[in-house]
Amino acid sequence: MTSEVKIKCRNLWKLFGSAPESFMREHDNNPSPETIEKAGYIGAVQDVSFDVHAGEILMIMGLSGSGKSTLIRCITRLNDPTFGSMEYDGDDLLKATPEELIEIRRHKMGMVFQNFGLLPNRDVLSNIAFPLEVRGMPKAEREAKAREMIELVSLTGREAYFPRELSGGQQQRVGIARSLAVEPDVWFLDEPFSALDPLIRAEMQDEFLRLQKKLKKTIVFITHDFEEAVKLGDRIGIMKDGRMVQMDTPEQIVLHPATDYVAEFARNAPHERIVTVRAIMSDTTVTGDNPIDAHALIGAVAKRVLTAEAPIPVEHDGQIIGSIDRTAMLNGLFGDDA
Amino acid sequence: MGKSTLKDLLERTPLWQQFVAIALVGIAMFFSWDGFLRLPSDLIIPMKQWITQFFNWLGNDAAIGEYKFKQFTRSFALVLKQPLLWAEYFLYRGYRPLDLPPVPWITLILAGGIFGHWISGWRLALFTMGCMLYLAVFGLWRDSMRTLSIVVISVPFAVLIGLWLGIWVTRSKRAASIITPMFDLMQATPHMAYLVPVVILFGFGQVPAMIATVIFAMPPMARCTILGIQTVPPEIIESGQMSGCTPRQLLWKVQIPAGKRILMLGVNQVVMQTLAMAVIASLVGATGLGQKLLNSLQQLKLGAAVEQGLAIVLIAVVLDRLTQAYANRTNNYSPPEPNLMKRHKHLVAFGAMIVVTFILAWMFEEASVLPRSMTFTFGTQLDTAVRWFSANAYAYIQPVRDFLTLYVLLPVRNFFLIVPWPVVVLMVGAAGLRLGGKSVAIQCMSLVMMIVLFGFWVPAVLTVYLVFSAVIICIMIGVPIGIWASRSDRVATVVLGICDTLQTFPSFIYLIPVIMLLKVGDLSNIVAILAYATVPAIRYTYLGLKGVPTVTVEAAIANGCTPRQRLLKVELPLALPEIMLGINQTIMMALAMVAITALIGSRDLGQEIYRALPTADTGRGVLAGLAIAAIGIIADRLIQAWAAQRKKLLGVAS
Numbered sequence: 002m003t004s005e006v007k008i009k010c011r012n013l014w015k016l017f018g019s020a021p022e023s024f025m026r027e028h029d030n031n032p033s034p035e036t037i038e039k040a041g042y043i044g045a046v047q048d049v050s051f052d053v054h055a056g057e058i059l060m061i062m063g064l065s066g067s068g069k070s071t072l073i074r075c076i077t078r079l080n081d082p083t084f085g086s087m088e089y090d091g092d093d094l095l096k097a098t099p100e101e102l103i104e105i106r107r108h109k110m111g112m113v114f115q116n117f118g119l120l121p122n123r124d125v126l127s128n129i130a131f132p133l134e135v136r137g138m139p140k141a142e143r144e145a146k147a148r149e150m151i152e153l154v155s156l157t158g159r160e161a162y163f164p165r166e167l168s169g170g171q172q173q174r175v176g177i178a179r180s181l182a183v184e185p186d187v188w189f190l191d192e193p194f195s196a197l198d199p200l201i202r203a204e205m206q207d208e209f210l211r212l213q214k215k216l217k218k219t220i221v222f223i224t225h226d227f228e229e230a231v232k233l234g235d236r237i238g239i240m241k242d243g244r245m246v247q248m249d250t251p252e253q254i255v256l257h258p259a260t261d262y263v264a265e266f267a268r269n270a271p272h273e274r275i276v277t278v279r280a281i282m283s284d285t286t287v288t289g290d291n292p293i294d295a296h297a298l299i300g301a302v303a304k305r306v307l308t309a310e311a312p313i314p315v316e317h318d319g320q321i322i323g324s325i326d327r328t329a330m331l332n333g334l335f336g337d338d339a
Numbered sequence: 340m341g342k343s344t345l346k347d348l349l350e351r352t353p354l355w356q357q358f359v360a361i362a363l364v365g366i367a368m369f370f371s372w373d374g375f376l377r378l379p380s381d382l383i384i385p386m387k388q389w390i391t392q393f394f395n396w397l398g399n400d401a402a403i404g405e406y407k408f409k410q411f412t413r414s415f416a417l418v419l420k421q422p423l424l425w426a427e428y429f430l431y432r433g434y435r436p437l438d439l440p441p442v443p444w445i446t447l448i449l450a451g452g453i454f455g456h457w458i459s460g461w462r463l464a465l466f467t468m469g470c471m472l473y474l475a476v477f478g479l480w481r482d483s484m485r486t487l488s489i490v491v492i493s494v495p496f497a498v499l500i501g502l503w504l505g506i507w508v509t510r511s512k513r514a515a516s517i518i519t520p521m522f523d524l525m526q527a528t529p530h531m532a533y534l535v536p537v538v539i540l541f542g543f544g545q546v547p548a549m550i551a552t553v554i555f556a557m558p559p560m561a562r563c564t565i566l567g568i569q570t571v572p573p574e575i576i577e578s579g580q581m582s583g584c585t586p587r588q589l590l591w592k593v594q595i596p597a598g599k600r601i602l603m604l605g606v607n608q609v610v611m612q613t614l615a616m617a618v619i620a621s622l623v624g625a626t627g628l629g630q631k632l633l634n635s636l637q638q639l640k641l642g643a644a645v646e647q648g649l650a651i652v653l654i655a656v657v658l659d660r661l662t663q664a665y666a667n668r669t670n671n672y673s674p675p676e677p678n679l680m681k682r683h684k685h686l687v688a689f690g691a692m693i694v695v696t697f698i699l700a701w702m703f704e705e706a707s708v709l710p711r712s713m714t715f716t717f718g719t720q721l722d723t724a725v726r727w728f729s730a731n732a733y734a735y736i737q738p739v740r741d742f743l744t745l746y747v748l749l750p751v752r753n754f755f756l757i758v759p760w761p762v763v764v765l766m767v768g769a770a771g772l773r774l775g776g777k778s779v780a781i782q783c784m785s786l787v788m789m790i791v792l793f794g795f796w797v798p799a800v801l802t803v804y805l806v807f808s809a810v811i812i813c814i815m816i817g818v819p820i821g822i823w824a825s826r827s828d829r830v831a832t833v834v835l836g837i838c839d840t841l842q843t844f845p846s847f848i849y850l851i852p853v854i855m856l857l858k859v860g861d862l863s864n865i866v867a868i869l870a871y872a873t874v875p876a877i878r879y880t881y882l883g884l885k886g887v888p889t890v891t892v893e894a895a896i897a898n899g900c901t902p903r904q905r906l907l908k909v910e911l912p913l914a915l916p917e918i919m920l921g922i923n924q925t926i927m928m929a930l931a932m933v934a935i936t937a938l939i940g941s942r943d944l945g946q947e948i949y950r951a952l953p954t955a956d957t958g959r960g961v962l963a964g965l966a967i968a969a970i971g972i973i974a975d976r977l978i979q980a981w982a983a984q985r986k987k988l989l990g991v992a993s
Binding site: 074077103107114115116118119122123124131134161162163165179189 | 575577581588672674
């Protein structure tokens with residue numbers, strides 16, 4: 002990850018309680034979880050630091066109560082963090098005045114919500130045009146833009162329907178279209194597919210990947226579903242009890258979980274769709290025909306490796322860099338302890 | 340520590356021991372000093388007189404610079420009079436200087452029909468037209484339009500002020516801390532108490548009636564505004580914020596449209612309260628249906644009273660249906676309609692109707708203003724019928740009435756009257772401490788003390804006695820009906836339909852049948868209260884039972900409960916907090932009705948207000964109104980605290 006940093010969060014804290022600011026100050030801005038609990042505060046986000054790089058999909062994964070929703074609300078400043086720093090394109094986001102914040106939201110941020118957050122009194126077209134309307138764009142212009150968005154999310158023909166008359170999946174398409182209408186720099190998605198049925202969810206995930214291929218946004222995506230995280234994310238941050246336990250690529254998380262908690266998720270993850278050959282090959286080079294690409298997912302080459310008698314060479318940039326045999330493949334697919 | 344041990348002591352001692360202790364204290368007090376039953380007049384704080392003097396001073400002598408306060412209020416009234424005058428010109432008077440007739444009655448009826456069709460459909464359209472036709476045919480058109488003028492002009496004022504106050508409360512914590520308790524007090528104070536100070540400041544007539552109406556009808560709007568804004572799902576607010584709304588845009592483009600349904604229910608309540616108040620305002624000289632009804636009741640012209648009462652009821656039901664239908668209207672997808680005439684069919688129909696009816700009105704006098712000769716009334720026939728009925732039925736009703744009065748009501752009343760006030764203060768305090776803690780206890784005790792110290796103890800006791808007796812009967816009638824409705828959907832539809840309709844009637848109306856059947860007396864008061872206040876007991880029982888989780892009911896069935904066991908052991912205990920809230924409502928409505936029953940004679944707080952009106956004894960009227968509010972607030976605090984405690988215990992807290 003060498004690309005530019007879009008959002009930079011350092012030591013973010015969000016406490017709920019009677020006087021969280023003074024409590025933080027009294028404890029050197031770094032209270033322990035025990036101190037927080039004893040004082041009757043709720044430490045929704047505790048000492049979280051990370052970067053979001055331009056063009057990546059960063060998944061924040063955690064179970065309910067882990068603080069992931071509060072974290073995204075801190076980054077968007079829907080809730081102001083209690084302590085910490087946050088830079089957006091190098092500017093201090095926490096110093097933004099309410100007016101500046103409105104400007105940033107009108108032009109640079111888009112957000113999709115779990116329960117869609119559509120305005121019940123407006124039809125699809127006017128829901129999607131809403132952020133442009135409050136920004137003061139003339140009616141004809143904003144409706145043209147909204148129609149473009151409707152086409153993008155394949156809702157053509159539904160312009161005059163009201164949210165109540167749409168299915169959950171369709172409503173979320175409206176939510177997505179609305180959040181993209183301002184052509185945001187950073188796209189926030191707060192559990193966008195959690196309220197949908199499994200089949201629709203899978204369809205919407207594919208739709209999301211299709212859109213991202215086209216739009217190449219910087220994305221912060223919240224989910225409670227580890228599988229969704231590995232399917233969609235370039236990197237995953239795992240949260241527990243308000244703290245960021247590990248943040249890495251899906252492959253690294255699956256192969257090298259930082260804690261037992263992460264390992265628990267990693268165990269049931271579909272290794273064949275996450276791990277690449279490079280991560281499990283041995284350095285011994287062998288000769289043979291048709292070397293395997295080091296970046297191939299192990300699931301794609303499993304059959305060939307498992308049915309071959311001898312180790313198969315692995316190449317990278319036209320050079321043989323190692324080899325892979327049955328045992329390594331089996332360990333890769335099912336974990337070392339299988 | 341001392342206070343918490345007191346609470347512990349209360350919780351540890353069995354209830355019966357506490358009752359015995361209190362009873363002993365009471366008996367000791369009863370025999371020791373008369374002042375425990377009725378505070379000697381030299382100990383009473385002369386708040387009544389002070390308030391009366393203050394208002395007299397305000398009404399007569401107070402001045403800002405050269406201008407008297409009275410001039411100020413009277414010119415304020417003059418300004419308010421203008422829109423009212425225009426409404427009157429428009430609806431029934433016609434504009435004399437230009438010799439313009441009022442809008443023809445057929446135009447108004449058809450306009451009502453088109454409006455009803457626009458917001459709901461044919462049924463509402465026909466219903467609206469039918470009811471309006473009744474007003475015309477029975478010769479009540481002018482009076483109805485008089486009353487409606489007050490409603491039409493008061494509603495926008497009440498809605499706008501309520502909306503503004505509601506928005507203010509949601510934005511400022513300080514405003515909330517001042518305004519919310521004020522609304523509690525205002526809503527617990529009966530209509531009539533508002534009339535007294537208004538008369539002093541603004542005189543008698545339509546405009547004071549309108550001012551009292553606006554003040555009385557505004558709190559529900561503010562409450563609904565607060566509720567509507569606060570119940571918008573947080574995600575919708577957040578999506579508005581993330582769309583880059585300024586706070587003002589967020590309010591007007593997100594919160595208010597998304598809370599529209601509740602806001603419109605607020606408008607509905609404003610309309611209903613306005614009508615109720617416009618009727619009662621006949622006591623301060625407002626003309627219209629209310630005044631006609633009051634006259635008929637006072638002269639015992641019951642046939643006419645029935646016709647006028649029915650007119651008020653029909654107006655109430657139509658206004659209720661129209662505003663409810665409007666509130667419940669949802670936006671739906673409609674395929675684009677290329678034909679301009681069809682797309683605006685209601686507007687086109689309205690225009691055509693105006694042209695046609697105006698031509699008709701110009702050609703035929705009868706279409707413009709229905710002449711008296713073409714209206715008819717069953718007043719005399721009804722009178723005869725009522726007289727015949729009472730002559731015959733009274734022979735049967737009277738013994739029952741006398742029996743109940745002599746052997747049930749009077750003993751209860753006498754018992755209430757011999758309870759010393761310190762005992763009540765103690766009991767209220769103990770109940771408050773147990774149910775809600777120290778602040779509830781102190782609040783309730785000081786409210787009782789206020790009633791005692793301002794010299795309203797005896798009328799307050801008589802009020803509590805009336806309300807208590809009525810509420811007991813309400814429960815005995817309402818809870819079983821509620822249970823019955825919850826067992827069968829078919830019964831529920833009918834019962835809830837009747838409840839809905841009954842609730843739209845202005846309280847005044849309930850006096851008519853009571854006077855017809857029972858003449859005057861305590862029992863009549865109680866029956867009038869019953870008729871008005873049973874509805875919430877029915878409704879909340881039904882809702883409480885319906886709200887019992889299906890799983891729990893299924894588990895009870897699976898465990899082998901008979902239907903009876905299921906009801907008694909599972910459903911009723913779970914529904915009890917909800918039922919208690921219904922009883923709370925019943926008490927509130929009973930207290931509101933107490934003030935009205937003063938018109939048919941009583942000796943309670945309502946009578947104090949009623950008597951204060953003609954003598955302009957502001958202090959007496961206002962304080963008696965506040966005393967009724969105080970009783971309501973005490974009951975409300977205790978029951979709410981109990982229900983909250985109980986719900987928490989049952990794990991059904993919301």
